[in-house]
Amino acid sequence: MVKGGTKNFKILRNYLPKAWVLGVLLLLGAGSNYLFAAGRYPFTAGLTENCAEETAPRTLEDIFTERVGGQIDSFYRKRVKNDHFNGCVMVAKDGKPIYSAAFGYGNLSFKDTLSTRSSIQLASVSKTFTGSAILLLAEQGFLSLDDSVQKFFPDFPYHGITIRLLLSHRTGLPDYTYWDKYFIGKDAAYLTNGRLMELLASRKPQVRCKPDHMFIYCNTNFAILASIIENVSGMPYKKFMHDIIFSPLGMSDTYVYSPEDGNCCTISYDAKGRVWKDCPADGVVGDKGIYSSVEDMLKWDNALRTGLVLSEESLNEAYKPRSFDRYSFAKEKGKNYGYGWRMIKQPDKSYLIYHNGFWHGSNNVFARDLNNGFTVIVLGNKSNHANYWTQPVWNALGQMKNLENIAEGEVQ
Numbered sequence: 452m453v454k455g456g457t458k459n460f461k462i463l464r465n466y467l468p469k470a471w472v473l474g475v476l477l478l479l480g481a482g483s484n485y486l487f488a489a490g491r492y493p494f495t496a497g498l499t500e501n502c503a504e505e506t507a508p509r510t511l512e513d514i515f516t517e518r519v520g521g522q523i524d525s526f527y528r529k530r531v532k533n534d535h536f537n538g539c540v541m542v543a544k545d546g547k548p549i550y551s552a553a554f555g556y557g558n559l560s561f562k563d564t565l566s567t568r569s570s571i572q573l574a575s576v577s578k579t580f581t582g583s584a585i586l587l588l589a590e591q592g593f594l595s596l597d598d599s600v601q602k603f604f605p606d607f608p609y610h611g612i613t614i615r616l617l618l619s620h621r622t623g624l625p626d627y628t629y630w631d632k633y634f635i636g637k638d639a640a641y642l643t644n645g646r647l648m649e650l651l652a653s654r655k656p657q658v659r660c661k662p663d664h665m666f667i668y669c670n671t672n673f674a675i676l677a678s679i680i681e682n683v684s685g686m687p688y689k690k691f692m693h694d695i696i697f698s699p700l701g702m703s704d705t706y707v708y709s710p711e712d713g714n715c716c717t718i719s720y721d722a723k724g725r726v727w728k729d730c731p732a733d734g735v736v737g738d739k740g741i742y743s744s745v746e747d748m749l750k751w752d753n754a755l756r757t758g759l760v761l762s763e764e765s766l767n768e769a770y771k772p773r774s775f776d777r778y779s780f781a782k783e784k785g786k787n788y789g790y791g792w793r794m795i796k797q798p799d800k801s802y803l804i805y806h807n808g809f810w811h812g813s814n815n816v817f818a819r820d821l822n823n824g825f826t827v828i829v830l831g832n833k834s835n836h837a838n839y840w841t842q843p844v845w846n847a848l849g850q851m852k853n854l855e856n857i858a859e860g861e862v863q
Contacts, residue, residue: 515851520550522847527552530837537720538814538831539567541745542844544851545824546753551745557717557832559724570704570742571717571830574808576817577741578673580692582618582791583755585676586765587695589614593683600675603682606652611662614679617672618790619773623660624671628732630656641710641734644678644688647671666779666788670738673791677737688736700754704744707736715742719812720833727811727834739810748817748828756821770794770804770821797822807839814838823851 523542530536537555541548553565588594596615600607609624616622627647635642635650650656651671659667677688684691689707697705708715710733719727733740743751754760761769772787772794780786785796794802797820805818812834818827818841825848831838 516549519847519850523550523844524552526843526847527554531555534835534837535833536831536835536838537565537833538829538835538838539565539569539571539745541567541749541826541828542848543749543752543826543828544848546749546756546826548749549848553745555833559718559720563716565717565832566744567746568704568744569717570706570715570744570747571815571832572708572715572719572739572808572810572813573741573743573817573830574739574810574813574815575670576748576806576808576815577737577739578791579751579806579817580696580741581673581676581680581737582769583760584680584692584696585614585618586761586769586790588680588683590762590765594679600679603679604648604652607648608652608655609658609662614676615790616663617676620666620668620672620788621663621774622669622672623658623662623664623667624651624669624675625656625659626669627671627674627735630732632731635731639734640731641729642731643734644674644681644736647674647735648678664778665776666774668788670735673738674735675737680737692741696760700750700759702743702747702750704742704747705751706742707740708742709736709740710734717742717832719810721812722834724833729811733811739808743830745828745830748830749826752817752819752826752828756819770802772802816841820845820848823848 520542523540527536527540531554535555539553540551542550551567553567553569555565557563557565557569557571585594585596589596594614596618597613599610600612600614600617601610609622612622612624627642627650630642630650634654634656635646639646659669680691681688684695686694689709692707696702710729721727755766758766769790769792771789773789774780774787787794787796787802789804791806792804793806794804797803799822801822803818803820805816807817808815812832814829814831814835816827816829816839819825825845827841827844827848829838829841
């Protein structure tokens with residue numbers, strides 16, 4: 452049950468900085484000149500218009516964007532042909548799109564064409580929002596990362612589990628997505644966050660390891676965090692995310708989905724194009740359940756990048772690897788997990804900050820090279836594990852390091 456009331460709600464709303472809306476408008480304005488039609492990239496659209504006018508000199512940025520955008524476009528068009536990619540792509544540099552495209556359909560039956568504003572199930576990319584919401588509440592003193600779950604849910608039977616451990620997947624809790632109907636009960640079609648907390652308290656399913664022993668990725672962790680957000684804020688998770696994050700950032704294509712809402716505008720399909728049916732776990736949110744578009748996800752990237760949501764200190768904590776024990780990542784020592792973010796070490800020893808997602812046919816990528824300002828977003832609504840293969844995109848983006856040499860060769 453959601454506790455609290457409008458007092459917390461008003462305090463949270465008052466937290467939003469006065470410059471928030473202005474900052475968002477400036478960001479959107481800066482990016483608007485770079486948004487373009489599906490499957491096209493800047494500096495190629497409209498070249499036949501105003502032919503009588505003198506062509507402006509090409510800048511290094513023009514040359515880089517045209518070349519890289521063309522290579523990325525070629526890669527995804529080959530994917531559409533070869534493995535039937537169905538989804539949307541956004542690639543940006545310092546918050547400004549380099550390439551944006553939509554391929555395929557949101558509804559195969561009606562041939563409803565996808566666009567860069569189509570809302571697609573983010574799956575586990577939703578964890579980046581839940582984790583950030585928790586850090587925002589911590590910044591404002593509504594909770595501490597060292598608080599135990601019992602502070603908010605006294606009947607929670609597993610001791611020694613803190614918010615910090617939930618954020619970093621170091622709890623050892625069982626993953627609710629593997630529970631069957633017999634365990635959940637047949638009283639309702641969908642499991643909810645509230646019912647999940649009740650089942651943990653009453654059924655006490657076996658843990659997989661003791662708290663803080665090792666990293667074990669577990670969706671239950673972020674479902675519990677969503678319940679904590681509700682408990683602390685006095686608002687349903689869905690309303691909190693809309694009022695405190697989505698709406699202030701102008702993310703009009705983004706929302707938390709509830710099965711009771713009816714069919715989504717963008718349907719998820721299996722690899723053969725069959726509708727992926729809901730299951731009881733679809734009623735739980737926090738670990739998944741957010742729908743968004745590639746345009747809105749770039750707004751989310753910009754908001755994080757420019758400090759509109761969290762302080763630099765909180766972001767540094769979120770992006771810090773949390774699991775170095777010998778069990779957690781075994782031979783994959785270059786990988787790690789922070790607070791709601793995956794990361795993988797790059798050749799320069801920095802970390803690529805990202806989160807992938809998979810749920811009901813949605814295979815997604817939200818990857819951010821913070822050092823070089825690159826962002827790669829792929830949202831797909833037809834099951835296709837090749838969506839995670841983005842190395843050709845990063846290879847194209849790597850040309851920026853040799854931008855002057857590329858420009859010199861093409862201008863001659």
